[in-house]
Amino acid sequence: MSGMLVLGLMFVAWYGTNIFFNIYNKQLFKVFPFPLTTTNIQFFIGSCLSMVFWATGIVKLPKIDMALVRSIYPLAIINVLGNVLTNVSLGHVAVSFTHTVKAMEPFFSVIFSAMFLGDVPPVPVLLTLIPIVGGVVIASLTEATFNWTGFLSAIFSNMTFQSRNVLSKKLMIKKGAVDNMNLFQIITIMSFCMLLPVSTMVEGGAALLTPESLAKLGLNEAAREQMFMRLLSAGICFHSYQQLSYMILSRVAPVTHSIGNCVKRVVVIVASLIAFQNPISMQNAVGTGIALFGVFLYSQAKRKYKDKGDVKPQAS
Structure with a gap:
């Protein structure tokens, strides 16, 4: 199977698991x-x-020492923040709006790629960020479910995830001590350990999922069973799409990964609108369209810039 076909199938699986994760969540x-x-x-x-x-040998257990843990620790912190902020946003606004805001990923990708990788794009690429940001602003003005908690959570989630993507790419290039699959798995375990005391302290009894705490939410036995099934399904989809994200990131540049992520937003937005029948105004749709068109222009500008850089000088 060719490398491009494998990469294409990975993108399809990435999109599919993300759709189901957002719906279940x-x-x-x-x-x-x-x-x-x-x-x-x-x-x-x-x-x-x-x-x-690791136990079944599907993924080879890496050698884990304190030096490796210390190098990955910042990524785990970013991973916790990014995922918590995404879930906060999903809990406060429509799925479609969360992902419209998160279409600004190229904007933050450019910033963090410049900061951490020294990759500063030319002016034409930077200009394509204007419709992306402008489109999100237009869409936000008429969003029926808009509130500042959901909006700002999505913005800060963008920032944390883009810094994670760039930093993890840098780690893979420089360290070479752990492959992308093991990197994500170690980050996931570290994230769980970091967040457990915080979630228990902040959300208290709800974090224990006791019958008493769930009864206070007005959930009968059937509703609790359905809730647990959604928790399990969302968790499996969550790990799957994040794992696929890291696998894809190891094969492509951070900006390419960001563009693929933005295309994924389109698919998730459409799927969520169908699933939840959320109302969407003309201005909201236009703003979303402008932002996504900006992403298209951005990808074309990046490709053109890369193509120019790949041309070898001709002998005179």
């Missing part, structure tokens, strides 16, 4: 409004899957 937050606990359960499920991969 939004359904979950309607009855279980605890983003810290939900995020950590997802980390726990991911940690269990990671252990299974």
